Each structure stands twice: as C-alpha cells, then as structure tokens.
Amino acid sequence: MHLDTQQLPTLQDYLRRLGWLDNQEIISSVETPGKENLNYTIRVTTPFRSLIIKQSREYFEANPALAAPANRAVIEGRFYQEIQPIPMLASAMPLLMGVDRENNILVLEDLGNVRDYTFLYEPDQFLSEADTLTLTNYLSELHYHFTTQVPDPIFANPDMRLLNHEKIFSFPFLQANSVDLDTVQPGLAELALPYKRDMALKKVVRQLGQVYLADSFPAQSGQSYQAASTKTLLHGDFHPGSWLQTQQGHIKLIDPGFCFYGPAEFDLGVLIAHLMIAQQPSTTLDTVLTSYLKPAGFDETLRQRFTGVEIMRRLIGAAQLPLSLSIDQKRSLLDESRQMLQ
Numbered sequence: 645m646h647l648d649t650q651q652l653p654t655l656q657d658y659l660r661r662l663g664w665l666d667n668q669e670i671i672s673s674v675e676t677p678g679k680e681n682l683n684y685t686i687r688v689t690t691p692f693r694s695l696i697i698k699q700s701r702e703y704f705e706a707n708p709a710l711a712a713p714a715n716r717a718v719i720e721g722r723f724y725q726e727i728q729p730i731p732m733l734a735s736a737m738p739l740l741m742g743v744d745r746e747n748n749i750l751v752l753e754d755l756g757n758v759r760d761y762t763f764l765y766e767p768d769q770f771l772s773e774a775d776t777l778t779l780t781n782y783l784s785e786l787h788y789h790f791t792t793q794v795p796d797p798i799f800a801n802p803d804m805r806l807l808n809h810e811k812i813f814s815f816p817f818l819q820a821n822s823v824d825l826d827t828v829q830p831g832l833a834e835l836a837l838p839y840k841r842d843m844a845l846k847k848v849v850r851q852l853g854q855v856y857l858a859d860s861f862p863a864q865s866g867q868s869y870q871a872a873s874t875k876t877l878l879h880g881d882f883h884p885g886s887w888l889q890t891q892q893g894h895i896k897l898i899d900p901g902f903c904f905y906g907p908a909e910f911d912l913g914v915l916i917a918h919l920m921i922a923q924q925p926s927t928t929l930d931t932v933l934t935s936y937l938k939p940a941g942f943d944e945t946l947r948q949r950f951t952g953v954e955i956m957r958r959l960i961g962a963a964q965l966p967l968s969l970s971i972d973q974k975r976s977l978l979d980e981s982r983q984m985l986q
C-alpha cells in the first residue's frame with residue numbers, strides 16, 4: 645500500500661479495511677499538512693472525523709535521492725505505544741490511533757490545521773512560561789520513566805541515528821561540503837570557516853558523535869563506544885518544528901521518529917540550543933535548567949556540549965532554520981557554542 649492523495653478510492657478502501665474509517669464512511673478531502681519533510685504525511689477528512697496518516701518510505705520525501713530506513717513510522721509508533729501508560733506524556737502528544745507495520749503507516753489524532761513553534765525564530769516571539777514548563781516536564785517524565793539497562797531493541801534505531809549523526813556531527817564541519825553558506829546569508833561562509841578548521845573543536849565533536857551513537861550497532865559491528873552513564877528513552881528531535889500549538893493554545897509534541905535509548909543530556913541540550921537560537925530570554929533557559937528533574941548521573945558538561953553542537957550545526961550545516969538573525973547575532977551564538985565545546 646503506497647499512500648497517494650491522488651488515489652482516493654484506494655486510500656478509502658485501505659482505511660476502511662484497517663478499521664480507521666467505518667465501512668460506509670466517505671473521504672471528503674485529503675491534504676498535506678505542513679511542508680514536505682521526511683515522511684509522507686496527509687490529513688484525511690470525512691464527515692465524521694479527520695486523521696493524520698504518516699507513511700515512511702525507503703527514502704525521504706523532501707529528498708528522494710536520500711535512502712532512509714523504511715520502518716521509521718513503525719519505530720515512531722512504538723514510541724507512542726511506549727509512553728501511553730504515563731498520562732502526562734500521552735496527553736502531551738496526539739492520540740495514537742493505530743500502526744500498520746506491514747505498510748509502515750502510523751495514524752494519529754489530528755490536532756487541526758495548527759502552527760508549529762518555528763514562529764519562535766522570528767524576532768520578538770517568546771515561549772510562554774506554561775509552554776516552557778510543559779516542554780521541560782515532558783522531558784523530565786520521559787527521561788524518568790524510561791531509564792533501563794535493557795531497552796526494547798527497536799529503540800536502538802540505528803539507521804536514523806546514523807543519518808542524524810551525519811547531519812549533526814560530521815557534515816557541518818567538513819570544509820568542502822555541498823552547502824554554499826553564502827547563499828543562506830552573505831558572509832556566513834567566512835564566519836563558519838574557522839570552526840571547520842578548528843582541529844580541537846572537531847575532536848570534541850567527533851567524541852560527542854560517538855556518545856550519540858553509543859550502542860547503536862552492538863551486534864553488527866562489535867564496536868563499543870563509551871556509553872553515557874544514564875540511558876533513557878529520548879524523543880530525539882526536540883526542536884520547535886516538533887511542537888504544535890493546538891487550537892486551545894496548548895503545546896503538543898510530535899514526530900519522535902529519531903527516538904532512541906541514549907543520554908538524557910541530548911534531548912535537553914537540543915532544547916536549550918533552540919531556545920538560544922530563537923533568542924529567548926535567559927529566564928526561560930533558567931526555568932528549563934532549574935525545573936528539569938535530572939536523572940542520576942546527569943552530566944551538565946555533556947548537556948552543554950550537545951547544546952553547542954546543535955547550535956553550530958543549525959547555523960553552519962545543511963539543516964538550516966527559518967532564522968532572521970544578523971551575521972553578528974550568528975557570530976555571537978557561534979562564539980558561545982564554541983565555549984560550550986571545550
């Protein structure tokens with residue numbers, strides 16, 4: 645079954661067959677919410693309901709030339725299943741309606757045609773205290789409830805981790821890569837160059853990348869990276885593009901396709917990085933850092949390093965954000981992130 649908005653009868657039959665629509669229920673419209681991204685995500689509307697249906701394929705939608713693990717929607721579905729027993733976590737995400745493992749399809753409650761939180765990157769947009777606390781409590785609960793020595797092997801999620809590893813820890817630091825930073829913003833290439841030439845920095849980033857990858861391929865390669873002290877279930881992609889603002893004005897979290905058992909410092913580091921890139925006041929960062937319930941062994945230096953590398957890769961790598969920062973603002977963020985990567 646290949647989801648296709650152009651093939652409505654096939655789609656309708658499929659959804660009825662799996663029981664996501666009633667037998668007589670007719671699709672009134674189909675649309676693609678958000679922009680084309682990793683997966684094929686559609687909204688199906690009938691007179692009775694609307695559903696979000698997400699299919700993962702063996703490539704990324706936005707870049708079909710890039711091979712990707714086809715079962716990532718199933719892994720994402722497992723994350724939704726795993727967090728169901730924890731009311732705070734379940735209520736902070738859309739309801740899981742079903743998973744079709746055979747076709748790598750995930751069906752979720754539709755939160756409506758709502759905006760994500762990338763508006764925070766615009767000037768003078770601020771995360772409310774309530775939202776800040778929801779995000780922080782979400783990570784506290786997730787990291788508290790799913791600490792284990794023996795995780796479900798599906799959460800090793802090695803292929804997605806390898807892809808993210810390349811995007812975060814490798815590609816942005818290559819002197820000759822395919823991104824012309826001056827097309828992002830004139831002067832950015834020159835600003836980035838010293839970091840790409842900084843051997844000490846690159847060594848720290850390489851080691852950090854190994855912490856990120858630790859235990860991803862235990863059986864296959866026999867490689868054993870130094871695992872972080874605390875391993876817990878991570879969301880794995882905790883930035884404003886994965887946060888939606890419901891019609892009631894609440895924040896909900898989506899898109900845990902990069903989830904894995906790893907260092908809690910990674911999720912927290914990424915969150916802080918995006919708050920910094922979005923120029924949020926230090927009081928917001930303080931709220932996160934003081935209200936987050938640190939798991940035993942939580943390493944603040946490691947958290948800062950993950951923050952540093954996330955800032956750098958978003959500014960000088962390929963996964964650019966819709967920012968309106970000046971070159972001077974980027975320079976000071978890069979300076980700050982370099983300090984975090986000592």
Ligand SMILES: Nc1ncnc2c1ncn2[C@@H]1O[C@H](COP(=O)(O)OP(=O)(O)O)[C@@H](O)[C@H]1O
Pocket residue numbers: 677678679680681682683684685696738752753754755756757758760885886898899901
């Ligand atoms: N449950 C949902 N309710 C409403 N809109 C959603 C929901 N899930 C996803 N979307 C919309 O679809 C877009 C892509 O979803 P996402 O899970 O981020 O896919 P991808 O894995 O391709 O990044 C989101 O940015 C959002 O606009």
Ligand SMILES: [Mg+2]
Pocket residue numbers: 681885886899
């Ligand atoms: Mg997404």
